[in-house]
Amino acid sequence: MAVLSYATTSATSHSSILLVLCGSCAAALLLLWYKSRQRHSIAQVRGPPVKNAIMGNIRDLSYQESVGDLDFEYLKEYGTAWRMQSTLGKPILVLSDPKGLQHVLHKSGYLYPKTTQSRIQTLVVTGRSILWAPHGDTHSRHRKIMNPAFSAPQLRSFLPLFRKSSGKLCQLWKDQVHATEGTTILINNWLARTTLDVVGEAAFDYDFGALDNKDDELSKAYENMFTDATLYPSAWNAVFQAFWDYLPERVLEQVRHIPTREYARTQGVLRVFAKYSRRLIAQKNAALASDRSSRDVLSILVRANASEDAKSRLSDEEMVSQMGALTLAGHETTANTITWMLYELARHPEYQGRMHAEIVAKRAEVAARGDADFSMEDLEALEHLQAAIKETLRYHPIAYLLNRMASEDDTIPLAYPIRSTKGELLSEIPITKGQAIAVNIAAYNRLPEVWGQDAHVWNPMRFIEGKADPQIRVGMFGNLMSFSAGVRGCIGWRFSIIEMQAIVTDLVENFRFTLPKDMPEIIRVPAAVMVPMIKGKQGEGCKLPLHVTPY
Numbered sequence: 001m002a003v004l005s006y007a008t009t010s011a012t013s014h015s016s017i018l019l020v021l022c023g024s025c026a027a028a029l030l031l032l033w034y035k036s037r038q039r040h041s042i043a044q045v046r047g048p049p050v051k052n053a054i055m056g057n058i059r060d061l062s063y064q065e066s067v068g069d070l071d072f073e074y075l076k077e078y079g080t081a082w083r084m085q086s087t088l089g090k091p092i093l094v095l096s097d098p099k100g101l102q103h104v105l106h107k108s109g110y111l112y113p114k115t116t117q118s119r120i121q122t123l124v125v126t127g128r129s130i131l132w133a134p135h136g137d138t139h140s141r142h143r144k145i146m147n148p149a150f151s152a153p154q155l156r157s158f159l160p161l162f163r164k165s166s167g168k169l170c171q172l173w174k175d176q177v178h179a180t181e182g183t184t185i186l187i188n189n190w191l192a193r194t195t196l197d198v199v200g201e202a203a204f205d206y207d208f209g210a211l212d213n214k215d216d217e218l219s220k221a222y223e224n225m226f227t228d229a230t231l232y233p234s235a236w237n238a239v240f241q242a243f244w245d246y247l248p249e250r251v252l253e254q255v256r257h258i259p260t261r262e263y264a265r266t267q268g269v270l271r272v273f274a275k276y277s278r279r280l281i282a283q284k285n286a287a288l289a290s291d292r293s294s295r296d297v298l299s300i301l302v303r304a305n306a307s308e309d310a311k312s313r314l315s316d317e318e319m320v321s322q323m324g325a326l327t328l329a330g331h332e333t334t335a336n337t338i339t340w341m342l343y344e345l346a347r348h349p350e351y352q353g354r355m356h357a358e359i360v361a362k363r364a365e366v367a368a369r370g371d372a373d374f375s376m377e378d379l380e381a382l383e384h385l386q387a388a389i390k391e392t393l394r395y396h397p398i399a400y401l402l403n404r405m406a407s408e409d410d411t412i413p414l415a416y417p418i419r420s421t422k423g424e425l426l427s428e429i430p431i432t433k434g435q436a437i438a439v440n441i442a443a444y445n446r447l448p449e450v451w452g453q454d455a456h457v458w459n460p461m462r463f464i465e466g467k468a469d470p471q472i473r474v475g476m477f478g479n480l481m482s483f484s485a486g487v488r489g490c491i492g493w494r495f496s497i498i499e500m501q502a503i504v505t506d507l508v509e510n511f512r513f514t515l516p517k518d519m520p521e522i523i524r525v526p527a528a529v530m531v532p533m534i535k536g537k538q539g540e541g542c543k544l545p546l547h548v549t550p551y
């Protein structure tokens with residue numbers, strides 16, 4: 001009986017959600033139709049022709065075979081700012097100009113918040129975390145409490161922990177790689193497991209056991225989530241999301257209950273994370289009360305939150321959400337960047353040889369000093385390693401596009417003037433409130449004006465020879481946009497750099513990476529983050545095989 005009455009209540013509440021959604025959508029459709037007839041301020045900005053009135057041409061971007069195929073073509077044709085049409089006639093300004101990006105992300109503070117679509121999508125997958133936090137008071141409250149856990153000294157203290165995981169990966173590969181001929185390995189899968197273990201231990205003092213193949217509920221829930229939920233978005237979902245700007249927040253919060261793959265897959269992950277996160281936070285609160293608090297990110301967060309005044313404190317729900325956010329933001333991003341780096345090293349054996357020689361020489365220095373392992377200063381002195389990290393972040397930016405919108409009328413300045421639809425040179429673009437802006441990280445990272453005429457070539461020497469010395473400072477690291485910039489720039493960029501230094505040093509010291517004889521074509525697939533897949537075999541998920549031979 002109890003089950004029956006629960007089922008009836010649940011069905012009633014679901015049909016009222018559906019009714020509210022349908023009613024709101026119909027109203028939004030009318031509003032959208034009215035809006036699409038209005039003239040917008042970026043009408044004079046050139047862009048690719050619109051092929052489909054409903055879908056616009058934005059879908060071409062999410063269906064392009066490899067990230068950059070279209071972006072680099074448009075960049076060449078239209079310059080560092082162009083116009084695209086999103087679903088139901090909504091114009092988007094696609095921006096890769098350094099001065100424009102500096103203005104939108106740095107100088108304007110919170111003037112350009114995330115779009116409703118990107119905020120609600122992160123709400124669906126992480127809950128009320130820092131990634132979701134609306135611009136302004138809410139976000140600065142999250143950031144203030146999270147900052148102490150990401151200070152440079154705190155992150156440098158994680159080095160032994162990162163080295164422990166990379167050592168484990170090396171040992172597992174040594175066990176399975178044939179000593180003389182080497183073996184072909186799907187490296188992305190191993191690296192994702194390694195970075196999941198790293199983020200588990202450093203951020204929560206939790207053992208995902210991914211490298212040990214432990215049957216862990218959390219790591220299983222997370223596996224392939226990005227590609228399952230976001231790859232090749234359906235037309236209905238794109239049209240549905242176009243209404244979101246006009247729906248009340250309370251209605252939008254319900255979209256997570258929609259039982260299609262876009263929402264159900266992430267909702268499942270969110271539920272599992274919330275369960276574990278609650279348990280871990282309770283443990284950390286108990287440890288704090290008995291003065292046994294440890295150094296992982298979540299413990300520092302719990303401590304920082306406890307010492308805030310009640311008004312500024314994160315709520316229980318906000319605290320619980322950070323675990324999913326840190327795993328989401330900090331795991332596959334780093335794993336994929338290392339994957340692309342090893343792929344480029346396999347394609348550039350001469351550079352890989354230099355990196356190996358540099359590490360071996362440093363190892364001899366460390367041994368002569370009587371130390372068992374590299375210090376942070378040793379790793380930072382490896383200039384070929386540093387340059388390869390920067391060049392890979394530039395060439396293969398995992399987060400290749402960010403969505404923002406103007407909260408007020410504004411003017412965006414450009415470093416490189418563009419030609420308007422009337423043939424005039426524009427050195428600034430007027431923006432009206434509500435204008436959507438796509439921050440095109442992939443295109444900025446390939447600007448010949450900033451990176452040199454060989455911007456489309458993977459060449460780490462540009463950082464060693466000082467060729468990349470851009471005049472306009474935008475990014476958080478190496479003047480790259482890969483970690484974004486400004487008030488919402490990546491909080492974990494140092495964590496990721498130290499992690500990459502620790503893992504890549506171990507791998508390049510112990511193994512040689514080459515392309516297998518029958519190397520398939522690898523494409524940069526546009527899921528929520530950019531992932532490597534074998535061309536024509538996208539259905540098999542992320543895959544990047546390399547031939548690995550031990551030294």
Ligand code: HEM
Nearest residue numbers: 130329330333334337399482483484488490491492495496
């Ligand atoms: C190669 C590795 C990484 C890349 C390329 C990367 C990139 C980014 C980018 C582009 C953003 C801005 C997102 C937006 O505005 O929508 C961001 C934000 C963020 N990242 Fe990273 N990230 C990386 C690693 C990490 C790691 C290791 C962590 C944590 C352990 C982390 C935690 C975060 C968090 C919490 C935010 C939200 C910051 C805020 O809104 O204030 N990231 N990241």
